[in-house]
Amino acid sequence: MATTTTTTALPKRADMPAEHLWKLEDLYPSQDAWNKEYEEVKGLLGEAAAFQGKLTDAAALKSCFELEDKISLLTERLYVYSNMRHHQDMADQTYQALSDKAKKLSVDVGEALSFVTPEILSLSEEQLKGFIADPTLAPYKHTLEEMLRQKPHILSKAEEALLAQVGSISQAPGNIFGMINNADMKFPTIKNDKGEDVELTHGRYIQFLESRNREVRANAFKAMYATYAKQKNTLAATLAANVTKNQFYAKARKYPSALEASLYGDNIPKDVYTNLIATIHESLPLLQRYLELRKKLLGVDELHMYDLFTPLVEEVDMEISYEGAKAKVLDSLKPLGDDYLKNLQAGFEEGWIDVYENEGKRSGAYSWGAYGTHPYVLLNHKDNLNSMFTLTHEMGHALHSHYSDTNLSYRDAQYTIFLAEVASTLNEALLMDYMLKKTTDPKEKMYLLTYYADQFRTTVFRQTMFAEFEMIIHDKSEAGESLTPQALSEIYYELNKKYHGFDGMIVDQDIEMEWARIPHFYTSFYVYKYATGFSAATSFAKQILDEGQPAVDRYLGFLKSGGSDFSINILKKAGVDMSSPAPIRDAMEVFRGLVEEMEQYVK
Missing domain, CATH: 1.10.1370.20 (Oligoendopeptidase f, C-terminal domain)
Known part of the structure; x- marks a missing residue:
């Protein structure tokens, strides 16, 4: 196996082996295909405007929802693809520009469709209940039930406009805290494990608390909170x-x-x-x-x-290669059954994952994707225990998306943040159980x-x-x-x-x-x-x-x-x-x- 983790200089994107790269061609086979879909969305925005003021009957509502879904899905595809291309190599100006283009389109789409929810909420409770019961609107039943549930907390048009204007003021406490905490707060110098004078920072604080030297831990702790105590009134x-x-x-x-x-x-x-x-x-x-x-x-x-x-x-020091990590993850998830393992194996083999770090690649890890194609996972794999847990965590997210996308319509497939971490953490729990049982x-x-x-x-x-x-x-x-x-x-x-x-x-x-x-x-x-x-x-x-x-x-x-x-x-x-x-x-x-x-x- 070609390894990319031991060299001191990071390889360039073009030099990475194909088997370690995600296949974004599964989203768009070419830049021309992306451009064509981009133009299609621009054209559909004009069609959306035609529904404004006309969402009073089931037929119009159904057509509007169908168009909203089409625009949203295409925009999501454009946005996800351009950003993942950008994340492969953040220094690549071509994809930086493409990402910016997709972000601007997202804003335009949000503005073009912003009338839909307020217009439906302006209808009477009886009309909304009638729509919920209408069989032609069955695919949108959950959406309409959610709108009906929210209705008592939606204000008049004038009041909503006023609350919208207050929005920027409401961000002030968080913004002020951010400036004090990240820009203005100055921490003292303390001695590190080697006896050297080092300035305390947010990033170094946890490193100091993890020190084997108790005096270093105590000094960092006291210095941190003494600094905050000076700003306690603000x-x-x-x-x-x-x-x-x-x-x-x-x-x-x-x-x-x-x-x-x-x-x-x-x-x-x-x-x-x-x-x-x-x-x-x-x-x-x-x-x-x-x-x-x-x-x-x-x-x-x-x-x-x-x-x-x-x-x-x-x-x-547990050295676990990427191939070894995949094998252990597969073995640890056997309790989830053959169907889950089959889909996990597909993820490992069919271009879902971008494995190793390369020059300019975004740091960290995530699972992402767009409805209609398989999910994608970005890693910066190192041959260690943490990276193996990251792999199973992100594949938990990916398989959650895969199962929801392949079993549900676009609208119903989108799960909440409240649920999102369950699937990823479950994979970690099963891997940990497996590791504890296997190790001697x-x-x-x-x-x-x-x-x-x-x-x-x-x-x-x-x-x-x-x-x-x-x-x-x-x-x-x-x-x-x-x-x-x-x-x-x-x-x-x-x-x-x-x-x-x-x-x-x-x-x-x-x-x-x-x-x-x-x-x-x-x-x-x-x-x-x-x-x-x-x-x-x-x-x-x-x-x-x-x-x-x-x-x-x-x-x-x-x-x-x-x-x-x-x-x-x-x-x-x-x-x-x-x-x-x-x-x-x-x-x-x-x-x-x-x-x-x-x-x-x-x-």
Whole structure:
């Protein structure tokens, strides 16, 4: 196998072996084909304008929806192709220009179709219910039901125009935070592992917390929060302004609270949010048991907050080639059955994946694509454990898209962010289970156990604590209480004591300022999705490994459901009811198993 990961100079795109490149020709065989479709979309925009003011009967509505779908799909294809070409080599000016052209077209399409939803929502409830019941509009039933559900929260044309004008002002808290946090905040110099003076930055902070030298960790921790404490009045005012903004929109759109306004878009009941927090509270003794184990493994008398990120065991050098990674991923996903494996194999062999780094290639990894052709996956593969987990993660997304696209119409195939991480995380859970069962090296096993346990700590417990903090500060503000720096710090410190506090743990006072550096608090009530997605995937994996075929059938049904129903219903039909504690308890049972197995190694 030709390898591209060991040379110091990155190869140019033109020198990459064809078998390691994605086949974008499956989207468009030539630039001429792209140009032709681009011109077709430009022509269709004029046809869309003809429907304005005429969406009053089922025939006109059906024709308009069909045209909207055609324009949207073609635009998506043009956009995805041009951007993926651009990502192959960001220095290639041809595809930079093509990407810009597609982005401008997307804006034009958005403007041309912007009348559709408001016009339908201006109809009476009786007319909308009539459309929902009309058999000629059956392919659009879910769309119309969703519009009917949203109708009570849509305002008059004048009020909507006013809210639109407020839009740029509403972004101010997040923008101001971004400028303070990324541009104006200056951190002090501290000594690194080698005793050298190094400026503390956002990027270096986690590196310092992962240091083997405890003094380095402690100094970085104290320096970070002392710097934020100097800006606490401004940062508290900024976060409070964001909370006030959320309350304004909730009130304007007639929602009971900012939390319910945020959850309404995905039709997620408030119980899902509150139930996550309540169920995680049940398992806090288990988190604290893991922290006690962390204290023993680190060999310290008392655990501090700055000890939570340092690795518990030396990193194991697991060299896994791309071919080896594919083989292990295939083997680990055998519990999902022959059909899943057949489609996964097709993905590996039929040009879905762009494997290795080349000069100018976009960093990171993603799964993307357009309805009507297979999905695509961008990787920057290195021959290590992390890259193997990235491969199975992104192929989880890709197979989710493949199953939803091949079983549903364009409109119903688009799944929500609430569901997106379930399929990718499930693949990771099955790979981890496989690796833990296969490995015979105690050092390797301990490395895997701590790697997985820390995912539970950071993705489930930590994100739930963030979600609880958001809920508390919004509740207090809605009750008329002031969100002063002192109030925010007290709430945050008490939460840290609740989650992390046990006899051998020092919950350092400095952590009270951590609320001031979390960017997600400006995308309110979002972080809970990390915890629910991880829990749902872990629950699916547990059911598949425990029950076999019945659970596999339910899971494949989930993949094939795309966005054809509300997210919570799709999961419930597949056997994961996120409005109940069961999936979170399932995930906690897996975490308990990891902790118990680690305890055997420590004795």
